[in-house]
Amino acid sequence: MSSQQRLFELDALRGLSLLGIILMNILEFSFPYEQVNLSEVLVGSNAAILHVVTLFVIGSFxxxxxxxxxxxxxxxxxxxxxxxxxxxxxxxxxxxxxxxxxxxxxxxxxxxxxxxxxxxxxxxxxxxxxxxxxxxxxxxxxxxxxxxxxxxxxxxxxxxxxxxxxxxxxxxxxxxxxxxxxxxxxxxxxxxxxxxxxxxxxxxxxxxxxxxxxxxxxxxxxxxxxxNLVRKIQQQNQAAIKWGIICLSVGYLIKLPYALDYANHSYQLISTIGGPIVAAGYILLFIAVYQYTKAARLLKVFTYLGKLSLSVYLSQSVILTFIFMGVGLGLYDKLPLYQSYAIALTLYVVQIFACYGYLKYFKLGPMEWIWRKFTYLK
Known part of the structure; x- marks a missing residue:
């Protein structure tokens, strides 16, 4: 596998991690996530969403x-x-x-x-x-x-x-x-x-x-x-899938108490052990699945954001600050959690299309370009 292809896969993984980042950050942008007793303020569908996000996303991206x-x-x-x-x-x-x-x-x-x-x-x-x-x-x-x-x-x-x-x-x-x-x-x-x-x-x-x-x-x-992890996974694809599934199983098991009782700070601390294990499973499975042509075509959409990850990450913060804080629309602590997540996912999808269009004309994002200039001084 050429260096260019390997970077292409890692760009896709980086784009996926940006999805996880926004699904975590939206909690802090949209309401006082760390200052309230979550079991008291979240009920019904909002509680169900946080159970799912806690298990699959928080601490694992x-x-x-x-x-x-x-x-x-x-x-x-x-x-x-x-x-x-x-x-x-x-x-x-x-x-x-x-x-x-x-x-x-x-x-x-x-x-x-x-x-x-x-x-x-x-x-x-x-x-x-x-x-x-x-x-x-x-x-x-x-x-x-x-x-x-x-x-x-x-x-x-x-x-x-x-x-x-x-x-x-x-x-x-x-x-x-x-x-x-x-x-x-x-x-x-x-x-x-x-x-x-x-x-x-x-x-x-x-x-x-x-x-x-x-x-x-x-x-x-x-x-x-x-x-050369990507090449090794390509050569031992089934082993990577097996170990990926094992990592996910062990990691989810460790995170499960916190996912069920996300207001419990003791379980939250224990969950920090399971989060990285789940992350290892995501990495192994993502790269392994990417070896299949049909899957790679679908997962390719993540590369658009991955190539512009710094610009995407910063723009997410600016946009969500405007939406939720008083300096903009002031929707902080006013929306049910499912609506906040709808906003986050919509923003992510819009960014996919924006990055796709941008990359037709430019190789580097605006922040990536400045970063590179500062690095190499030319």
């Missing part, structure tokens, strides 16, 4: 994005070696740009930004870009194990023994005030909340998430590129 990020870091390393370029100045310029962009995005548009976290973690990961595959895998497994031992187990047990449904307000802003700001506030009021939430997010990344939530999957992505 950011690892795919991190995996692909690590894969891309290794591709850039190989390309730089082939062209005789110095890798580290290139990659640190690239990651610095992404970090600054993430800070701007998080502070001024959407506090749930992931770009800053990926950029910071990428700066750590590239220090091991030349490591052997066994060392990369060992490092990822050690970090994942430490996450379970140091974070998941003690906090899950503590939450279960006390009150697993207790709501913790980290911002200090009363819920009623938060809703009022997001529904009717001007941009300065919106910014006040967004900056506070972003600061907490940045602190979390610097002191925890970078090492336990992102780095293991970026290291696995780097390993996959070194091992």
């Amino acid at each position: 950011y690892p795919i994005f991190a995996f692909l990020f690590g894969y891309g870091l290794r591709i850039m390393y190989d390309n730089s070696q082939r062209k005789g370029l110095n890798y580290y100045p290139l990659i640190y310029r690239r990651l610095t740009f992404l970090m600054v962009l993430g800070l701007i995005h998080g502070m001024f548009i959407f506090s749930g930004d992931i770009l800053f976290g990926y950029a910071l973690t990428g700066m750590i990961a590239v220090l091991f870009i030349q490591s052997k595959t066994k060392s990369l895998v060992k490092g990822a497994l050690i970090l994942f194990s430490l996450k379970i031992i140091l974070l998941v187990a003690p906090f899950a047990i503590s939450s279960l023994l006390n009150d697993p449904y207790e709501q913790i307000n980290y911002t200090g802003i009363p819920l009623s005030t938060l809703i009022e700001y997001n529904q009717n506030g001007n941009y300065l009021e919106f910014l006040k909340v967004n900056v506070i939430e972003s600061i907490y997010s940045i602190i979390d990344v610097i002191f925890g998430s970078a090492y336990f939530e992102y780095l293991p999957y970026i290291l696995i992505g780097m390993t996959a590129q070194k091992l």
Whole structure:
């Protein structure tokens, strides 16, 4: 399989992960998802939707994005070696740009930004870009194990023994005030909340998430590129399908308690173990199914977004902020969940058509073009 074809498949996987990202982010855009007792505010069809999304989506798509990020870091390393370029100045310029962009995005548009976290973690990961595959895998497994031992187990047990449904307000802003700001506030009021939430997010990344939530999957992505995962799956398609199904079965089983009781913070912590396992299943099955011609024709639609992933991700934030926040239409906490998801899916489909039309005339998205210019300084 040629490099171009492999990238084509990974573009499709990246496009699929963007679907998962918007299905997660719409929860934070549309209502105070993290500040309320979900079992009290969601009933009927809205509750059913969240049960499904919690099982199949939440916690299972950011690892795919991190995996692909690590894969891309290794591709850039190989390309730089082939062209005789110095890798580290290139990659640190690239990651610095992404970090600054993430800070701007998080502070001024959407506090749930992931770009800053990926950029910071990428700066750590590239220090091991030349490591052997066994060392990369060992490092990822050690970090994942430490996450379970140091974070998941003690906090899950503590939450279960006390009150697993207790709501913790980290911002200090009363819920009623938060809703009022997001529904009717001007941009300065919106910014006040967004900056506070972003600061907490940045602190979390610097002191925890970078090492336990992102780095293991970026290291696995780097390993996959070194091992030429796509070619191996092509050669052992049935084995990939088998292991994909096993990963999904185990991951869903671990996530099931949280999917059934999504207001339980103890189950939420335990679910963070199952999410990445489900992500591994999605990756294996997606690439394996892509080997079939008819399936590839259908899945090709995801490549349009995958090739423009940075522009698509940022545009989703801008559009959803306008729809739900007081700086735009102010629909925050006014719509039933099924209508919010209808908006998210409609936006995603519109973006597919927009990207398809755009790629007829341009090879790079607007943000991708700027990012590339900053990386190579030409």
